[in-house]
Structures are given as C-alpha cells and as structure tokens.
Amino acid sequence: MSTSVLLRVEEMTKAFGGLMALHRVSFDLRGGEVLGIIGPNGSGKTTLINCITGFVRMSSGRVVFRGRDITGLPAHRIADLGITRTFQVMRPYYSLPAYKNLIVPLFSPRARRTGGWRGGGRLGDRDTVSIDILEEIGFERDSSVPYKPASALPTGYLKRLELARCLALNPVIIFCDEVFSGLSMSEIASLLPLIERLRMAGITMVMIEHRLRELFRVADRVLVLNFGEKLMEGTPEEVLEDPRVREAYFGSEKVAEIMEHA
Amino acid sequence: MAEGELLRKERLDRGIKVRTEGIYALSSWRELGYLTFPRLALIVGLLALPLLLKNPYWQRVISIVLIYSFLAMGFDFLAHFVGLVSLGGAFFIGTGGYLAAIFNTKLGLPIFLDIPAATLAGGLLCSLLLLPCLPLRGVYFAIVTLMYPLAAARIIEALNILGGTDGILGVQSFPNRWVEQYLLILLALGLHFGLRRFVHTDLGVVLRAVKDNDQAVRASGIDITRHKALAVLVTSFMGCLGGAVLVHIYMWAGISQFALDFSIIPIAATVVGGGGTVTGPLLGCLLLVPISEVLRSFGTLRIAFYSLILVGFTIFRSEGLLPYFQRKYHQFERWVRV
Numbered sequence: 001m002s003t004s005v006l007l008r009v010e011e012m013t014k015a016f017g018g019l020m021a022l023h024r025v026s027f028d029l030r031g032g033e034v035l036g037i038i039g040p041n042g043s044g045k046t047t048l049i050n051c052i053t054g055f056v057r058m059s060s061g062r063v064v065f066r067g068r069d070i071t072g073l074p075a076h077r078i079a080d081l082g083i084t085r086t087f088q089v090m091r092p093y094y095s096l097p098a099y100k101n102l103i104v105p106l107f108s109p110r111a112r113r114t115g116g117w118r119g120g121g122r123l124g125d126r127d128t129v130s131i132d133i134l135e136e137i138g139f140e141r142d143s144s145v146p147y148k149p150a151s152a153l154p155t156g157y158l159k160r161l162e163l164a165r166c167l168a169l170n171p172v173i174i175f176c177d178e179v180f181s182g183l184s185m186s187e188i189a190s191l192l193p194l195i196e197r198l199r200m201a202g203i204t205m206v207m208i209e210h211r212l213r214e215l216f217r218v219a220d221r222v223l224v225l226n227f228g229e230k231l232m233e234g235t236p237e238e239v240l241e242d243p244r245v246r247e248a249y250f251g252s253e254k255v256a257e258i259m260e261h262a
Numbered sequence: 263m264a265e266g267e268l269l270r271k272e273r274l275d276r277g278i279k280v281r282t283e284g285i286y287a288l289s290s291w292r293e294l295g296y297l298t299f300p301r302l303a304l305i306v307g308l309l310a311l312p313l314l315l316k317n318p319y320w321q322r323v324i325s326i327v328l329i330y331s332f333l334a335m336g337f338d339f340l341a342h343f344v345g346l347v348s349l350g351g352a353f354f355i356g357t358g359g360y361l362a363a364i365f366n367t368k369l370g371l372p373i374f375l376d377i378p379a380a381t382l383a384g385g386l387l388c389s390l391l392l393l394p395c396l397p398l399r400g401v402y403f404a405i406v407t408l409m410y411p412l413a414a415a416r417i418i419e420a421l422n423i424l425g426g427t428d429g430i431l432g433v434q435s436f437p438n439r440w441v442e443q444y445l446l447i448l449l450a451l452g453l454h455f456g457l458r459r460f461v462h463t464d465l466g467v468v469l470r471a472v473k474d475n476d477q478a479v480r481a482s483g484i485d486i487t488r489h490k491a492l493a494v495l496v497t498s499f500m501g502c503l504g505g506a507v508l509v510h511i512y513m514w515a516g517i518s519q520f521a522l523d524f525s526i527i528p529i530a531a532t533v534v535g536g537g538g539t540v541t542g543p544l545l546g547c548l549l550l551v552p553i554s555e556v557l558r559s560f561g562t563l564r565i566a567f568y569s570l571i572l573v574g575f576t577i578f579r580s581e582g583l584l585p586y587f588q589r590k591y592h593q594f595e596r597w598v599r600v
Contacts, residue, residue: 055477079483087481093474096467103467105482126464169482 006031006204007052007083007173012061014047014228021047023228024061029173034195034205036215036236039225040248045208046088048225049175053085054078080110082172086162086179088208092150098139099146101161102130105168114170130168137164138194156187163194173204180211188214216240224248268600273593300591304541305451312443320552321439325511327551328446329355332504334528334535334543335457336497342538343461344493345473349525350388350407354501355508356414356520358384362506363430363515373434377506384502389495396490399476408525415520429516433509442511449507450544453500457540460496469493527551534575536582545584 007029014022022044029035037045050056052063054075062071070078079085093101106116106126117133135141137160145153150161159179166174180188188211195218199205209215216222216236224231224239226248232239239245288294315321333351340346362380365371371379395406418424425431436442460466469489471479476486509515527550528543535546553571557564579586 053481055480074485075477075480076483076485079481084483085481087478091475091478091481093471093478095474096470100467101471103464104471104479104484107464107468108483110483165478165482 004031005029006066008062008064009048009052010062010064012048012051012063013059014044014051014056015059020228022051022058025225025228025230027223027230027233029204029206031204032199032202033220034199034207034218036219036222037206037208037225038210038212038215038222038239039231042227043225044228045225046177047228049085049177049206049208052078053083053175079169080108082110082170083175084166084169084171084173085175086159086166086177088177088181090155090158090162092153092158092161094151095149097147097149098153098157098161099127099130099134101150102133102164102168103127105165106130108169110169116170117167118170133164133168134161137161137167138190155182156184159183159187159191167198171203173206174198176205176207178208178210180209180214192218269597270600271595272598273589273595275593304454304544308447308451309444311447312440318439321443322511323552323555325442325446325507327547328450329504329508330524330527330531330551331450331544331547332453332500333524334531334547335453335540336500337528338532338537338540338543339457339461340493340497341532343466343473344469344490345476346490346494347401347404348407348494348497349404349529350392350410351501351526351528352411352520352522352524353407353414354384354388354498355505355524356411357388358502358505359509359515359519360424360430360505361387361502363433363509364424366433366510367430373436373510377503377510380506381499381503384505385495385499388498388502389491392494392498393491396494397487411520411522411525415517418517425516427517429514430509431514433513433515435513436510442507446507449503454540454544461540527554530572532582533572534583536584536586539582539584539588542582542584546582549583 005028008027009029010026012022012025013020025044025048037048039045047056051058051061054070054073054077057072062069064070065081065083070081070083092098093104096103103126105111106129111117116129117136131141131146134146139146139157139160145157150158153161159182163174163176163179179191183191192214195205195207199218207215207219219236221233222236222239223233224242224245231244231248232242234242288297311324312321315324333354336354337348337351340348358380361384362376365376365379366373369376391410392403392406395402419427436445461470468479468484469492472486472489479486479489505519508519528547531546531550532543533546534550535542535544537543550571554564554568557567560567575582
C-alpha cells in the first residue's frame, strides 16, 4: 500500500446560518487505504462528504487532490477527477432498468477518456459493459435482475447499484455514505469481500458508517467527528481505547461489547 | 355467470417482449406484422390524410394540426424525458415565424432556404435566452418560458418594430397545397420517429437520468446544465421550424403568433394522448385541434366545451389515449373466477 497523501482537507469549515456543521476539520487521505468516518448523528459526516465532493459549498478551508487545489470546483468537475460518492438516501434512476443506470457514468467524459472501469468503456457497447460491471458487483448475470427497472429492486441491490455507478466511472476515491445501513447481516457479510476487492484494485475508500463492528473489520484508519469537530483519528484499536471517544460516542458498555467481538 | 360469483379481469402480456423495453424476440412474419402494424398505420394514415380530405378548409386544418404536433412532441420530450416543463410553445412559434418572415421579405431568401435558416437561428436564439434559468431547479423554467412570448408581443406592439400590430405582410406562400401538406407530414413523421429513437440512445438515457435524479448525474461527472441546454435546443428547433412553416401558410407574421394557444394546446394534447410516448401528443393534436375547429360554430361557448373535454379526460383517462390503446393491443384480457 502506498502511503503518499492523495487528498488533503485543510481547516474545512461549514456553517449553515448560525449552526456550525463543520469546524476546522483537517485530515489526510492516503492512497489505497480504507478510511472510516464515525461520529454521533449530526456530527457532520455527510456534510464533510458533501463539501469535499462539491455538492455543498464550504464556508472556508481547502481541499487539495494530488497537489491540486480543488476547492470550490463544481460537483461534476470533481467527479471528473475520479472522486466519486454514493448517497445515503439512494439515488438510482428509478424509471430506467438497472443496467441502463450505468450508461450515465459510462457516457461521462471521464469514462470515455479513461475507458471506465477496467477499460471496459473502450471495448464493445456500453450496455454490455454495464452488465459486466453489475455482475462484478453481485448482480446475477443470467437472471432478470439487471434488466428490472430500478424501482423494482430491493434495498440490497440498490446499495450495490450505488457502488456500481461509482465503479463505472473508473474512480480514484469512493466516498461511501452509509452503504451498510438498512442491510441485513448476511447482506453486509457479502459486501465486505467486495470492498476488499475494490481496495485490492487500488481504489481508495472513505466509509461513513454507524455499523462499527463491520467497519472496523475493513478500515485501516478511523476519523472520529463530534459536533462538527475532529475528535481524533487513528487505527480502529486506538479509537476504541481512546477515553474521549468512549465519552462522546460509545458509552463504556458499547465499547466492551465491541471489544468482545473483535 | 352465476349470481354472487366473483370475477376479475386477468391480463396477460403477449409473449414477444424480452426482458426489457424495446427488445423483442420475433419468430414469425405474423409477429413481425403484429409489431409493425401500429407504426405502419401511423405512417400510411398520415400520408393518406391529404388525399382523403378533399375540402381545402380541412386540408388547412391538417397543416395546423401538424404544426401543433411539433410543439406537443417537443413538450413531451422535455417534460417526460428531461424533466423540464416548458410553456414556451408560443415563444418558439413566434420567434421562428418572425425570423422566417424577415429572412423572406427583407433579405429575399427563397422559401426553402428561409425555413431552415429561421429554424437554426430561432432555435439558437430561444435556447440562449432560456439558458440563464437552466441551472435552477423547480418551476422557474416554466415561468420564464411563459413570460418571454408575452413580453415579446408587448415589446413589438409598444415599440412599433417588426411591423407593429400590422405584422409583416407579403410572406411568400408554398408553391401549392400538396407541397405544404407533404412537407409537414414528412417532417412530423421524421421528428416523431427520430425523437422516439433518440430517447433510447446513450445520450437520451443520460437526459432521462437527469429527469430521474439530477444530483446522481452530477456525481457521475456529467454537466447537467449542458445536457439540459442541448434538450432545450432540440425542442426550440422543432418549435421554430413549426413557426417558420406557419408564416408561409398564413403569408403573414404577426403578434398573434406569440398567442398562448401555442403554449397551452400542446400540453392539452399531451395529456389527452398520453405523455412519455411522443406518439401520444401527435395523436392528441390530431384529435384536439380539429375538435377546436368544429366547436368554432358555438362561438365563445367553444372554450367551455373544450374545457369539459379536457377535464373529462383528466379524470376518466388520466393515463392518456395511447397507453390505453397500447395495453389493449399488447395484452390478452379475460374474465377469471376469483
């Protein structure tokens, strides 16, 4: 794993009126790692992703990607650099069949320039490539599932579709906003190897999660937010042992329970 | 049927659809015929219309129907495949019409040059003027498209430019009725099948995705404003083309070409014919515009009858005519015991 800094967030601050959603949050994202972001509800996790990916304009601070200042770029320009995201509230194209959902990222300037996921965009037609990607992400190729309208898919598939949409773009970083939430234990268990595979493929992952036990199995480092401020960052073990984190977030009983299972 | 017996209608799809929209498995000429019949009926039907209607008055009505159909298909395309509600039919007709009249009378362009020129220039001009409201979401696009034609008419009137309230007279007419009719029929068929194909191309899929979820499209690295602008450009071209042809039929361009009829009737036709089909709005125009002509003999009561028909459709057949017929055509229906 390379340890060079891929994305640097400096003093990011976001105020919604008088509410300080983020206050001078700084951290480095290293190439190839899986970084977990945790924190109680309302601690600014999704706002952080929204500001980095350009969906919300930050009040002050800087985002530097591969040495280039990308602060304030519009969302589609940031995505064009390979910085992609899933949405906490899933955003499929409900009226389109599942495989047609991937035509959109495969048609994007980035995919046409780089060939998309594993160069597939340069090979045959986009319909075929999108079925390949769906198979990679866990859709049964020979079933009717890839051809069903997204509105008819259950939550587990929609979560995978969110990830597939990021993959099709040939991403450098994927920001995952709670991909595990709303899934059963067995569905999460089937997603974990997928995340491992993406990391092996060289994709840097940032995962916002409330499901700590599952997150700590895949995360290299964890960033803890509380009331819009960075509480600490470190390895999952360091986070679990930190008294401030226990105080702010878990409560001592919860920590004991997680330690038991780890 | 025994009394008290419960029956329900069972619907079965004919078995030639495969997995997803627009792909069929055909195994016989009969199935091929079944699939092509509705399309051929539309083509042959439209081509035969001028021959069937001997009366010059009704032939003229057909021309007007087809011009309305350009607007209606454009409205359907923007509303159901891109997610923009346009009330700009009058704006497109007026702009295309005035430009064609100017090109023809002032610059001396012959009829078959000034129509494409007015289509191109008008489409670009309309899109450029609508560009500022494209990044906004919600009702703003509808409001702006409604305001432009109203403003244009008042500006022409107040400043007494472009012929003022008299309009621009002496626009060249078509060589004869047949050229006028068949030009419009071929254009309508071309636009109809072209649009239906376009929404299934990869670019068309991206536009439909913008309608479903524009934020997800941005997250895929695609500039949504540019794609909305492209769709508006296509629609503006269609509307301006209609306007350019219209002034040559009337041999006159005037303020009444910015009238709200051009904005409202296409929407009504889309509701009646069935939105999201492109064909529905075309059928809607074929139905509504002649009805509006027939009702002319009732004077101002015409509007009341017209409204009643629309309200009736909205309540009793809100899906529209085409989806209703499609269902009847594609499915077997039978009564089964519950």
